[in-house]
Every structure is written in C-alpha cells, then in structure tokens.
Amino acid sequence: MYEKIKLTYKYHDLEPYIDKLTVKTHYEKHLQSYVNNLNTILKDYEEFTKGKTIEDILGDIDNIPKEITQGVINQGGGVSNHNFYFSILHPKSKGKQKPEGKLMEVIIRDFGSFEKMKTQLSNASISQFGSGWGWLVLDENGKLQIIKTMNQDSPLSLNKKPLLAIDVWEHAYYLKYKNLRNEYVKNLWKIINWSKIEEIYESYNK
Ligand SMILES: [Fe+2]
Structure with missing residues (x-):
C-alpha cells in the first residue's frame, strides 16, 4: 500500500503564501484520492510492486503491464509528485x-x-x-x-x-x-x- 507523506508543518504554517484551506484540501483530498486510486489499480499486481517504491515504478514505467500503465502514470505520478512537493515546502x-x-x-x-x-x-x-x-x-x-x-x-x-x-x-x-x-x-x-x-x-x- 502506498501512502501520502507526513507533513512536517501545520496546514496554516505556509500562510500567507498558501492558505490553510488550500493546503488541507490539497493534502487531505487531492493527494488522498491519488493514493486511494493508485492502491486500487495496483491491488492485483503485487508481483510488479513488491519491494518497490512508487518512485522505483515510475522510473521503470515500461515494465508495468500495459493495461495499467496510464493509470500508474496518472495516479502514481499524483502520489509521487505531491509527496515530493509537500516535502520541499516549509514555513x-x-x-x-x-x-x-x-x-x-x-x-x-x-x-x-x-x-x-x-x-x-x-x-x-x-x-x-x-x-x-x-x-x-x-x-x-x-x-x-x-x-x-x-x-x-x-x-x-x-x-x-x-x-x-x-x-x-x-x-x-x-x-x-x-x-x-x-x-x-x-x-x-x-x-x-x-x-x-x-x-x-x-x-x-x-
Ligand atoms: Fe496538486
């Protein structure tokens, strides 16, 4: 199961540059949807995901079964990109x-x-x-x-x-x-x- 990163700051800590509601919605709703969708897509593909981070998978996207490639690009990218983005921000x-x-x-x-x-x-x-x-x-x-x-x-x-x-x-x-x-x-x-x-x-x- 893939997960969203833990934030090292509070939702309001990025204000006034990014408002609390945007951080909360972005993290709790948008990122969570990507996480849920990715886990659903990969549910029956354990042989391709075992021991791999989503970054490993995205870096080797040609080796993912064709029927789920676009889903992994969209949802896995959504997870990885957002986890990265939230990790490089701070107050x-x-x-x-x-x-x-x-x-x-x-x-x-x-x-x-x-x-x-x-x-x-x-x-x-x-x-x-x-x-x-x-x-x-x-x-x-x-x-x-x-x-x-x-x-x-x-x-x-x-x-x-x-x-x-x-x-x-x-x-x-x-x-x-x-x-x-x-x-x-x-x-x-x-x-x-x-x-x-x-x-x-x-x-x-x-
Ligand atoms: Fe986003």
Whole structure:
C-alpha cells in the first residue's frame, strides 16, 4: 500500500503564501484520492510492486503491464509528485531563501546564477498550458535542468531526478490566487525548504 507523506508543518504554517484551506484540501483530498486510486489499480499486481517504491515504478514505467500503465502514470505520478512537493515546502520563518554549498555551486554552473534559475523555473511553471508541473531536476549526466511535465507525468519516467517541484494545477492555488498563477509561483519561492533540497541533492550524489 502506498501512502501520502507526513507533513512536517501545520496546514496554516505556509500562510500567507498558501492558505490553510488550500493546503488541507490539497493534502487531505487531492493527494488522498491519488493514493486511494493508485492502491486500487495496483491491488492485483503485487508481483510488479513488491519491494518497490512508487518512485522505483515510475522510473521503470515500461515494465508495468500495459493495461495499467496510464493509470500508474496518472495516479502514481499524483502520489509521487505531491509527496515530493509537500516535502520541499516549509514555513517561511524556518529557513534560508537560497541554497548553499555544492547545490548553489551547480546552480551557478548550470544557469549562471541563482536568480536566472529562479526566472527559468518560474517561467516554465507559469507557461505550462493547462495542468502540470514545473521542475528543477538533475539529468542523467549530472546537470541541472528546468523542465515542465503535463498532468501528473513524473520526471522519473524521463530519467530525471526531481529537486524542486512547482504544482501548477489550479487546485494548488485557485482558492487564494484565482487565475493569478504567476502570483502563486512568485510567492512559492518564499516557502521553499532549501536545506531539504540540499539533502536531496546530496542523496542523488551518493
Ligand atoms: Fe496538486
């Protein structure tokens, strides 16, 4: 059985950048639906899931039986993408506004500056047509990249490892921001947990 992550903050802790009701609904309703649907789809496929995280499965999507592939992409992506997104947010008061150390070095190496990376990821997220995600990822050659994915497609299925995720489905921002996706994306930068992302980056380099 796959599960949603435990949040390390309270629903209201991301205010005023993301409101309590949005976090609660997003986590308890949207993410929970993805979890329930994924578990239903995989119920009779234990031989394919045994001992595997949903990230393992999404990274090897060609080996999932054809009849459930799209369901796993949609629902499994929904679980993995959201677990990742909620894991890299935190209250603004908690931390620094940019990364340090090795991660900052590679951001500068691959984008020229932290601000340039931010602008590229913001633009990719804002311009994603319809529902989807903006990502900072580590590619198969160890380079950082900005990509966007449609719907719940996971970067793992493109052989890219996520470092930062921006959910641009309307359910992520509509209650507070209505149609102003750009305002939501701008504010999201204030509640990014850079210490966590540094840890994730280190874990990919082990
Ligand atoms: Fe979402």
